[in-house]
Amino acid sequence: MNWRRAAIAGLVAIPVIVLFRYGLNQDPREIPSPLPGNPAPAFSLAVFAPGEGSLSRQIGDTVRLADLRGRVVVLNFWASWCLACRDEHVGLSEVAREYTGKPVTFVGSLYQDTPSAGTNWILQMGGEAYPSVHDPRARTAIDYGLYGVPETFLISADGRIARKITGPAEPNVMRQIIDSLLSASAAP
Amino acid sequence: MTLLLRVAVTTALLIGASLPAQDTSSRAPIGFDTARHGPADSALEARTSAVASQLRCPVCQGLSIQDSPSDLAQSMRSLVRDQLASGRTPDQVKAYFVSKYGEWILLEPKPSGFNLLAYAVPLVVVLGGGAAIVLAVRRWTTSPEPSSAD
Secondary structure, three states: OHHHHHHHHHHHHHHHHHHHHHHHOOOOOOOOOOOOOOEOOOOEEEEEEOOOHHHOOOOOOEEEHHHHOOOEEEEEEEOOOOHHHHHHHHHHHHHHHHOOOOOEEEEEEEOOOOHHHHHHHHHHOOOOOOOEEEOHHHHHHHHOOOOOOOEEEEEOOOOEEEEEEEOOOOHHHHHHHHHHHHHHHHOO | OHHHHHHHHHHHHHHHHHOOOOOHHHOOOOOOOOOOOOHHHHHHHHHHHHHHOOEEOOOOOOOEOOOOOOHHHHHHHHHHHHHHHOOOOHHHHHHHHHHHHOHHHEOOOOOOHHHHHHHHHHHHHHHHHHHHHHHHHHHHHOOOOOOOOO
16 A cells, blocks of 8 residues: 555656756746747848947948848847846957958847947947947847847858857857858858 | 724725726726827727737746836837738737747747647646545545444
C-alpha cells in the first residue's frame, strides 16, 4: 500500500518538477521573435544624428532599407533614457569603424525618445560613429517586434533578418555574426 | 451598538445615492475626446478597444495594450486604430501583430495545436479532482464492515 502511494506521489511530482525546471530556466521577459529568417521589414527614416567621417549621413537624409540591399545592415534600437544602451554604445561605434570600407551599414534608431534628447546623449557619450534615425510613433520598432531597448537586428545582404540581439550587443559577438554574413554574401 | 450600525448604514446609502452613477461600459478609451470626434470616430474607437484588449502589452505584466498606460502600448494602440481605419479587419490587425511578436502577443491563445493543452489541462484537472473527491467521500462514508472478531 505504501509503495502504491509512493508511486502515485512520484507520478504526480515528476511532471511538476520537470515543469518547474523548464520554467526556471526561461527568461520571462524574453519574447521569442518570429522574425529571424524572414525578410526584414522595410523602413524609411530621417537622420537626426549624422555619425562621423565616411560613415556619416546628413541630418534630414532618409535612410531606406531598400537602398541598402547587397550590404549587411546592423540596425540598433536605442534611447537616451536606456541605461543598458550606455554599455554597448562605445563597442558598437568601435565595431562600426572597423568595418569602414566593407559592405556593412550601421544605423541607430531612436526609440520612444526625442531627437534633441538623443543628440545630447550622443554628445555626452563622446560621439557616435554611425548615423541615427528618428522613428516617430515607434512604427518601425513595432514592425521589428521591439519590446525594449537596446535591441539589435543583423540583416543579411539579401534583406533577411539573420539575428536579433536582445540587450547590450557584445562587440565580439557582433564581429562573428557580421563576418559570417559577409562571407555568406561573398560566396557564389 | 445596533443604533450606531443603523446610522452608519443609512449614511453610507445616502452618500452612495448622492454620487453620480458611473457606466464603465460606455467609457471612452484613454486619450479619446468624444467632444471632438463624431459617431464614426467613436465606432472606430470601439473597434480599436476591442482589438487592443486582445493584444498583450510587451512591456507589462499581464496587461493588454488597451489597459496599459506605457508609451509602447499607446503606440501599438494608435497603430491598431490606423490599420482598422485603413480598412483592415480585426483578424488582419491581430495577424500583423502575431507576425511581429509571435502568438505570445495574443492574451488568449488560439485553441489549436499545442495551445489546446491550455484549454484541456484545467478541464482534466477539474474533472479528475472532482472524481477523486467523489471516490474519497464515498470511501469515507461507507460504513466499515464488521470485523470477524466482533
